[in-house]
Amino acid sequence: MSANIQAMKQETERNKTFSIVFTMSALFFLLLAVCGHAQNAPAGDISPAQDYHPSDANLEARRWFQDAKFGMFIHWGIYSELGDGEWVMERHKIPVHDYEKVARQFYPVRYDPKLWVAAAKAAGMKYITVTTRHHDGFAMFQTRMSDWNVVDRTPYGKDVIRQLVDECHKQGIKIFFYYSQLDWHHPDYYPLGRTGHTAGRPEGGNWDKYLNFMNGQLTELLSNYGEVGGIWFDGMWDKPDADWKLDNTYSLIHRLQPQALIIPNHHQSPRPGEDAQTFERDLPGQNSAGFNKAAPGNVPYETCNTMNKSWGFNLMDDAYKSPRELVHYLVSAAGRNANLLLNVGPMPNGELPPEALDRLRDLGEWTSKYGDSIYGTRGGPAPPASWGVMTQKGDDVYVHILEDPGSSLSLPKLGKTVVSATLFRDGGKVEFEENDAGLSLKLPARQPDEFDQVVVLKLAPSPVMTKNGT
Numbered sequence: 370m371s372a373n374i375q376a377m378k379q380e381t382e383r384n385k386t387f388s389i390v391f392t393m394s395a396l397f398f399l400l401l402a403v404c405g406h407a408q409n410a411p412a413g414d415i416s417p418a419q420d421y422h423p424s425d426a427n428l429e430a431r432r433w434f435q436d437a438k439f440g441m442f443i444h445w446g447i448y449s450e451l452g453d454g455e456w457v458m459e460r461h462k463i464p465v466h467d468y469e470k471v472a473r474q475f476y477p478v479r480y481d482p483k484l485w486v487a488a489a490k491a492a493g494m495k496y497i498t499v500t501t502r503h504h505d506g507f508a509m510f511q512t513r514m515s516d517w518n519v520v521d522r523t524p525y526g527k528d529v530i531r532q533l534v535d536e537c538h539k540q541g542i543k544i545f546f547y548y549s550q551l552d553w554h555h556p557d558y559y560p561l562g563r564t565g566h567t568a569g570r571p572e573g574g575n576w577d578k579y580l581n582f583m584n585g586q587l588t589e590l591l592s593n594y595g596e597v598g599g600i601w602f603d604g605m606w607d608k609p610d611a612d613w614k615l616d617n618t619y620s621l622i623h624r625l626q627p628q629a630l631i632i633p634n635h636h637q638s639p640r641p642g643e644d645a646q647t648f649e650r651d652l653p654g655q656n657s658a659g660f661n662k663a664a665p666g667n668v669p670y671e672t673c674n675t676m677n678k679s680w681g682f683n684l685m686d687d688a689y690k691s692p693r694e695l696v697h698y699l700v701s702a703a704g705r706n707a708n709l710l711l712n713v714g715p716m717p718n719g720e721l722p723p724e725a726l727d728r729l730r731d732l733g734e735w736t737s738k739y740g741d742s743i744y745g746t747r748g749g750p751a752p753p754a755s756w757g758v759m760t761q762k763g764d765d766v767y768v769h770i771l772e773d774p775g776s777s778l779s780l781p782k783l784g785k786t787v788v789s790a791t792l793f794r795d796g797g798k799v800e801f802e803e804n805d806a807g808l809s810l811k812l813p814a815r816q817p818d819e820f821d822q823v824v825v826l827k828l829a830p831s832p833v834m835t836k837n838g839t
């Protein structure tokens with residue numbers, strides 16, 4: 370009996386706290402909306418994002434990002450349970466009221482973020498970008514903006530993002546948050562865009578309320594989880610012509626965490642306020658997937674790709690890329706000045722698929738030997754060619770020979786004298802000849818399974834300028 374009263378008291382206290390917090394949040398978001406309105410006011414008002422000058426912390430974060438080169442993308446949500454990718458709700462025309470039952474079955478008994486983070490680190494990945502919510506709108510973190518989240522709607526009842534973030538901080542790896550702007554569940558995501566027409570939602574909704582809801586969740590993500598590497602936006606392509614009031618959202622993010630990078634996957638040229646450009650399933654400058662029509666802009670680049678063909682866990686998708694293909698993709702990205710964000714789709718029980726773990730191990734073998742030829746580098750002095758790419762760090766140029774050209778390789782002029790040429794793998798000398806056309810390398814035999822024969826060229830150091838300019 371007294372235990373019951375105690376429980377009721379606790380419940381009342383919880384409700385009281387909740388309504389205080391709720392009222393405070395409502396006031397905060399009202400303020401946000403008013404500020405947002407002011408920022409969007411006409412009369413030649415220039416909002417902060419349009420006038421965007423990245424902060425020093427942001428520029429420093431961009432440099433870090435470019436040095437990092439390799440990250441792990443994680444697509445995990447309640448959709449993983451259905452084993453048919455993260456678009457399962459849309460693809461199978463599952464209405465909201467049926468899809469909500471999926472949340473009631475989420476209980477990942479094998480979820481151990483320590484293992485995920487360790488696998489990413491051992492593969493040579495320097496950051497993790499995780500889906501905090503996908504197009505189904507389901508938050509994998511605790512949010513007060515709606516109960517459509519992992520804590521309130523699943524028997525598991527724990528914030529999976531918090532556990533992953535804590536582990537990332539513990540093991541010293543940066544965390545980025547994927548956040549879907551598209552939402553197939555929220556009633557205020559209205560008017561609908563290209564997708565979401567089979568979810569059986571009411572005909573009506575308040576777009577400004579939806580934007581406030583998103584800004585509220587972003588505020589939570591940037592206030593409750595410590596330092597965040599950045600926000601990776603996706604889904605704006607669903608309603609490319611809608612008024613997303615990006616300036617408000619971008620300035621909110623930069624205000625809350627000035628170093629956090631904004632990386633949008635909207636398939637357009639970078640806009641003011643954005644800190645990196647992403648290329649979905651393509652290297653910068655390519656457009657095999659059909660998404661990447663925008664030319665590479667003046668910000669750091671990142672290409673994201675899958676290990677098989679799916680982002681979210683797909684039971685039947687066995688089309689895994691070989692370790693050779695994955696190493697080539699990583700190196701080809703680095704040679705184009707881009708990071709590779711390589712995806713894994715954890716299983717509903719919380720484990721990474723065994724095929725993904727195998728490939729992470731293979732990548733780790735390569736990065737532990739050859740990592741210096743990509744980390745901290747920028748694209749090399751000559752453009753990518755049919756044989757491979759170049760990367761560069763100071764006066765060292767790394768020639769990544771991906772496709773075996775035979776016993777010699779002709780390179781264009783590099784603009785500086787080459788002082789020496791050695792094999793990265795053992796420091797052995799590589800004979801070379803400089804002539805009017807460029808540089809010719811005499812290549813030693815390739816070893817079996819040498820995915821990338823790396824030759825290090827030392828360039829003559831740049832002359833140091835004296836005071837009087839000589």
Ligand code: GLC
Pocket residue numbers: 444455456603604634649673680
């Ligand atoms: C696309 C897909 C989405 C996936 C993303 C990853 O935007 O719609 O499901 O998360 O690509 O780049």
